[in-house]
Amino acid sequence: MPARRNVHIVDDDAAVRRSLERLLHAAGFATVSYQSSLALLEAAPALTGGCLLLDVRMPEMDGIELQTRLNALGVRIPIIIITAQGDVSTAVRAMKGGAADFIEKPYDDEALTSAIEAALAKPAPRDRRAEAAEAARRIATLSAREREVLDALMAGRPNKVIAYDLGISVRTVEVHRARMMARLGTRQLAEAIRLAVMATLA
Amino acid sequence: MPWVEAVSDGQEMRRTIRDLVALSTLPATWQTYEPHQIADSVSTALVSMLDCDFAHISLPPLMDEPATAVTHTGPRAAPGLADALPAALAEWLPRRSRDTAAIAHPLGSGMLYIAAAPIGYHGEAVIVAGSHQTDFPTEAQRLLLGIAANDAAIALQRWHAETGQRRFAQLVENSSEFIAIATLQGVPQYINTAGLQLVGLDSVDEARRLHALEFLSPQFRAQARDVVWPRVMRDGRWVGELALRNFKTGATIPFLVDWFRVDDPRTGLPINMATVSRDLTAQKRADSALHHLNETLEQRVTERTAQLAEANRKLIAEMAGRERADARLQALRLELHHASRLSTAGQMGATLAHELNQPLTAAANSIAAARRLLQKNGTKAPPSLIEFLDDASGQTLRAGQIIRQLRDFVRLRETEKRDEDASTLIEEAVALALAGAGAVGVQVNLCFDPAVSQVLADRLQIQQVLTNLMRNALEAMIGHEHRELTVTTTLLNENRVEISVADSGDGLSGEARQRLFEPFFSTKHDGMGLGLSICRSIVEAHGGKLQSRDNADGGTMFLFTLAAGSKAEVAPHAR
Numbered sequence: 001m002p003a004r005r006n007v008h009i010v011d012d013d014a015a016v017r018r019s020l021e022r023l024l025h026a027a028g029f030a031t032v033s034y035q036s037s038l039a040l041l042e043a044a045p046a047l048t049g050g051c052l053l054l055d056v057r058m059p060e061m062d063g064i065e066l067q068t069r070l071n072a073l074g075v076r077i078p079i080i081i082i083t084a085q086g087d088v089s090t091a092v093r094a095m096k097g098g099a100a101d102f103i104e105k106p107y108d109d110e111a112l113t114s115a116i117e118a119a120l121a122k123p124a125p126r127d128r129r130a131e132a133a134e135a136a137r138r139i140a141t142l143s144a145r146e147r148e149v150l151d152a153l154m155a156g157r158p159n160k161v162i163a164y165d166l167g168i169s170v171r172t173v174e175v176h177r178a179r180m181m182a183r184l185g186t187r188q189l190a191e192a193i194r195l196a197v198m199a200t201l202a
Numbered sequence: 203m204p205w206v207e208a209v210s211d212g213q214e215m216r217r218t219i220r221d222l223v224a225l226s227t228l229p230a231t232w233q234t235y236e237p238h239q240i241a242d243s244v245s246t247a248l249v250s251m252l253d254c255d256f257a258h259i260s261l262p263p264l265m266d267e268p269a270t271a272v273t274h275t276g277p278r279a280a281p282g283l284a285d286a287l288p289a290a291l292a293e294w295l296p297r298r299s300r301d302t303a304a305i306a307h308p309l310g311s312g313m314l315y316i317a318a319a320p321i322g323y324h325g326e327a328v329i330v331a332g333s334h335q336t337d338f339p340t341e342a343q344r345l346l347l348g349i350a351a352n353d354a355a356i357a358l359q360r361w362h363a364e365t366g367q368r369r370f371a372q373l374v375e376n377s378s379e380f381i382a383i384a385t386l387q388g389v390p391q392y393i394n395t396a397g398l399q400l401v402g403l404d405s406v407d408e409a410r411r412l413h414a415l416e417f418l419s420p421q422f423r424a425q426a427r428d429v430v431w432p433r434v435m436r437d438g439r440w441v442g443e444l445a446l447r448n449f450k451t452g453a454t455i456p457f458l459v460d461w462f463r464v465d466d467p468r469t470g471l472p473i474n475m476a477t478v479s480r481d482l483t484a485q486k487r488a489d490s491a492l493h494h495l496n497e498t499l500e501q502r503v504t505e506r507t508a509q510l511a512e513a514n515r516k517l518i519a520e521m522a523g524r525e526r527a528d529a530r531l532q533a534l535r536l537e538l539h540h541a542s543r544l545s546t547a548g549q550m551g552a553t554l555a556h557e558l559n560q561p562l563t564a565a566a567n568s569i570a571a572a573r574r575l576l577q578k579n580g581t582k583a584p585p586s587l588i589e590f591l592d593d594a595s596g597q598t599l600r601a602g603q604i605i606r607q608l609r610d611f612v613r614l615r616e617t618e619k620r621d622e623d624a625s626t627l628i629e630e631a632v633a634l635a636l637a638g639a640g641a642v643g644v645q646v647n648l649c650f651d652p653a654v655s656q657v658l659a660d661r662l663q664i665q666q667v668l669t670n671l672m673r674n675a676l677e678a679m680i681g682h683e684h685r686e687l688t689v690t691t692t693l694l695n696e697n698r699v700e701i702s703v704a705d706s707g708d709g710l711s712g713e714a715r716q717r718l719f720e721p722f723f724s725t726k727h728d729g730m731g732l733g734l735s736i737c738r739s740i741v742e743a744h745g746g747k748l749q750s751r752d753n754a755d756g757g758t759m760f761l762f763t764l765a766a767g768s769k770a771e772v773a774p775h776a777r
Contacts, residue, residue: 013560013564015560015561016564018564018568019565019566019568019571020564020567022567022568022572023567023570023574025571026571026572026574026578057556059720105563105602106563106599106602106603106606107566108599109570109574109595
């Protein structure tokens with residue numbers, strides 16, 4: 001089903017759009033590009049299948065707001081938000097807003113294509129109960145301290161601030177963080193955050 | 203004695219004896235007489251007894267009694283003699299060498315035979331009797347005259363003594379001091395009226411039944427008996443404070459006691475104890491009142507001093523408070539300046555990272571695409587090509603990493619939101635924005651919605667936004683006659699607070715409006731073009747949105763929203 005391998009790209013930067021199209025074509029996806037959020041919104045009612053690749057940072061209307069608008073319009077399509085690396089609060093907002101995933105820029109092409117594959121394989125955003133339940137189950141395995149560290153990381157706090165807030169050393173925070181990641185079976189903080197956000201949807 | 207023989211006549215003798223008896227009874231009638239009355243009585247009696255023409259008595263001033271002269275004339279005296287006598291006597295008396303004389307009759311008819319007898323030893327007081335009869339005075343007449351003079355002298359002396367005594371008695375009686383005399387054994391002999399009243403006794407007799415020490419308040423008796431009494435006996439006097447007691451009321455009365463010994467003037471031996479003591483009650487009361495007054499005054503001085511000290515302390519505290527406020531403003535300014543520099547750097551870093559990331563991302567994407575194409579069907583291409591592309595791809599990622607590190611280094615400080623008082627936060631920001639910004643003559647309106655109390659905000663960051671917007675507003679109004687800066691707060695709903703900053707400048711041009719938040723775009727010749735971009739980042743980090751619109755009265759208004767503080771929240775579940 002070619003429609004299901006459709007990737008809708010929204011980015012205001014023409015060079016980025018063009019390069020994304022090349023990359024995704026090479027990876028075997030079909031693409032439709034939009035130069036602004038408004039352009040996508042105009043086409044939104046006709047969107048069927050595929051997934052949406054949104055740069056969070058765009059003039060006029062950013063990716064998060066576009067996501068909100070699409071939700072409001074009832075457009076069900078998996079959305080991958082591209083954020084600047086370390087912009088945890090935006091990532092959290094995106095996930096809470098129903099994004100299928102988020103990917104940090106600059107990204108490795110494998111990370112991007114696997115995120116798109118996963119999004120395309122996923123059920124519609126409103127039917128994610130199983131995934132949410134699984135996320136909740138894994139989050140529940142964390143110790144109280146590990147959970148605290150995860151919450152603090154989700155709030156965008158650096159390790160040293162977390163250490164200060166919890167009254168422990170930075171080294172101890174790093175230990176808790178590593179254990180937390182191991183328990184969740186994640187290698188990137190972004191994944192852990194995604195799990196934590198998913199868990200709240202359960 | 204020749205005159206004894208002369209009184210040989212029995213009848214004469216009887217008459218003389220009768221007169222002597224009569225004379226001797228006279229002093230008894232003089233008990234209450236004053237000198238003039240005595241003189242009057244004596245001279246009247248003599249005229250009759252001596253059967254002479256006149257009897258004259260002149261007395262010099264005695265004590266404070268004036269000089270007095272009395273003349274009585276007999277029935278056979280020439281009329282007018284009484285008037286003429288004083289001059290004649292005044293001439294003779296001072297010069298007389300003897301007590302009898304014959305002088306020219308002052309009325310001019312023959313001689314007048316006179317006899318004088320001094321009253322007492324002074325010589326100035328004198329009785330003079332006279333007659334026209336040549337045998338005057340007979341021995342009997344001289345005898346009677348002498349006795350009369352003696353009687354008068356005694357009477358006058360007694361009067362003199364009694365007058366002095368009466369005066370002392372009156373002095374003592376009328377004195378308001380406690381005056382008393384006692385025997386050496388301590389038996390009271392006399393207490394004056396005031397003294398009796400002070401100790402509550404009705405009569406001196408009552409006092410006589412008591413011992414002198416009993417007049418003292420019990421706690422002073424031992425001291426009086428063992429110390430004061432012996433000292434008075436030895437030294438003659440002791441003055442000090444003791445308390446007496448009132449026998450009727452039992453009240454203790456403070457006294458300044460002058461206690462002295464009275465010695466017999468002849469023998470020099472002590473005969474009495476006496477005291478003249480003053481009731482100190484009134485004085486003590488006055489002292490106490492004065493003391494109280496002083497204390498009150500002191501108290502008032504103390505209180506006033508305390509008040510002044512308090513006022514002074516408040517003033518100092520106020521000054522300190524003002525200094526603290528100034529210092530706080532100064533600290534805020536530094537803090538804000540620092541934060542603003544940091545965020546400018548952060549914004550620049552973030553902007554640069556984004557701007558550079560875009561081409562890098564595009565390059566990385568293109569390289570990745572080329573590599574995939576080569577892998578899929580590129581057997582013709584040299585194998586090193588894949589390797590080159592991998593290297594290029596790695597380098598773009600590396601460039602991205604470097605940019606990220608740079609951005610992380612200067613990244614916007616983490617937003618630390620907490621409940622802040624909206625009014626305080628804004629007022630501080632206004633003070634900071636106006637300070638040294640050439641804001642003289644700018645009308646500043648603060649319109650705070652009373653429903654707004656707390657906002658959830660990173661104080662420093664929001665103050666940075668506010669000062670930035672206000673500085674922009676002030677700059678937009680430079681050169682305008684009417685300059686008005688209005689900051690308002692509005693509670694949009696229970697969760698959101700809107701804050702606006704409006705100026706009365708020229709408003710925004712079309713291009714400026716479009717590119718308002720674009721980094722590095724500025725209408726100011728020395729502007730970096732990051733201020734509003736930073737403001738927007740901060741507001742967005744607070745979950746709000748920064749917007750601009752035209753002000754109704756001209757000029758521009760910037761608005762942004764913040765979450766209402768938790769304390770202002772009506773329903774905690776609403777968030």
